[in-house]
Amino acid sequence: xxxxxxxxxxxxxxxxxxxxxxxxxxxxxxxxxxxxxxxxxxxxxxxxxxxxxxxxxxxxxxxxxxxxxxxxxxxxxxxxxxxxxxxxxxxxxxxxxxxxxxxxxxxxxxxxxxxxxxxxxxxxxxxxxxxxxxxxxxxxxxxxxxxxxxxxxxxxxxxxxxxxxxxxxxxxxxxxxxxxxxxxxxxxxxxxxxxxxxxxxxxxxxxxxxxxxxxxxxxxxxxxxxxxxxxxxxxxxxxxxxxxxxxxxxxxxxxxxxxxxxxxxxxxxxxxxxxxxxxxxxxxxxxxxxxxxxxxxxxxxxxxxxxxxxxxxxxxxxxxxxxxxxxxxxxxxxxxxxxxxxxxxxxxxxxxxxxxxxxxxx
Ligand code: MRU
Numbered sequence: 001x002x003x004x005x006x007x008x009x010x011x012x013x014x015x016x017x018x019x020x021x022x023x024x025x026x027x028x029x030x031x032x033x034x035x036x037x038x039x040x041x042x043x044x045x046x047x048x049x050x051x052x053x054x055x056x057x058x059x060x061x062x063x064x065x066x067x068x069x070x071x072x073x074x075x076x077x078x079x080x081x082x083x084x085x086x087x088x089x090x091x092x093x094x095x096x097x098x099x100x101x102x103x104x105x106x107x108x109x110x111x112x113x114x115x116x117x118x119x120x121x122x123x124x125x126x127x128x129x130x131x132x133x134x135x136x137x138x139x140x141x142x143x144x145x146x147x148x149x150x151x152x153x154x155x156x157x158x159x160x161x162x163x164x165x166x167x168x169x170x171x172x173x174x175x176x177x178x179x180x181x182x183x184x185x186x187x188x189x190x191x192x193x194x195x196x197x198x199x200x201x202x203x204x205x206x207x208x209x210x211x212x213x214x215x216x217x218x219x220x221x222x223x224x225x226x227x228x229x230x231x232x233x234x235x236x237x238x239x240x241x242x243x244x245x246x247x248x249x250x251x252x253x254x255x256x257x258x259x260x261x262x263x264x265x266x267x268x269x270x271x272x273x274x275x276x277x278x279x280x281x282x283x284x285x286x287x288x289x290x291x292x293x294x295x296x297x298x299x300x301x302x303x304x305x306x307x308x309x310x311x312x313x314x315x316x317x318x319x320x321x322x323x324x325x326x327x328x329x330x331x332x333x334x335x336x337x338x339x340x341x342x343x344x345x346x347x348x349x350x351x352x353x354x355x356x357x358x359x360x361x362x
Contacts, residue, residue, distance in 0.1 A: 013125075026053060048062055055167060057131045063100050092292075095279075096277045100127055131277070135174060140181055141178070141345055145236065146158060146178055157191075157234050158189060158192070159229075164176060166209060169275075175239050175240040193206045193217050195221055225259050234266075237269070238271045238272075239256050241274050248351065249285065276344070286331050
């Protein structure tokens, strides 16, 4: 997608050396567009853990490139296993992380060590390229759902939570891809952007990328969504996901479940957009079994932002000493999900729905 007219992806190889990995440092957005260069597997793991890169598909692509950096340094079986464990331990909820590492290791297992790094770069690039292609495809699957809500040329109001745009993927995004496609097709679309406390991915990232692309949007406090739905100001909700269990339960950023409940109560369609790398076929009951990341309480007690002098700083918003909890994701049960938007089409949030589109999945 474009920033001030220039096409970007979120992750790419440095064209000067052909091996180091460039990322957009998302901890600096929206105040400053900074490109960081990753040169070791440890730096890649840190980038994921510290959320310099984040969003399920991008976490997976970064892990794949991180493994390449590790294999450059040491292509032995032992090092590959150690590096994969290091990367896998960075964040627990997004299944794309384990999916990408398993795919890399599967492809590399029979490759002799001296050829591994070159083969790994090809596979990591394929993972990144496929993510971009799949997300563009699901954008075309989801766009008619937006266009179909337009009443005699009126603006369609879509509510989204967190950042499931191109910044969360390699390109296009998941929840935002249908919005970008509808926008390109001339549908008048406006996005209600949940701020998404505690880390404010909606306010800081979604609003920024929609603004750079020229899509109308309004940032709202997380608690405003239910009220807007009651007043008829939301035509549909589209969110992304970090892991969908095979029964169609959906893990996404904390607060998504509350939006799904409000949408259910008010009759607003609630859709989830995902590439197939986000489906976890091994989990039968997502509400019960999807692992939920618990992050530092400091993300709740403190907020970061631009100070009056333009520096990025942090302020406390909770009295010192108050106990804190910070579950980073929740799981929306399949019964509240109106449909899953995938690169192969729209399906019901159920095992039979998913199997109808992915009969070949293991
Ligand atoms: O903690 P984050 O910022 O990595 O969480 C991201 C989300 O919850 C996204 O909605 C999810 O990854 C959707 S995939 C584009």
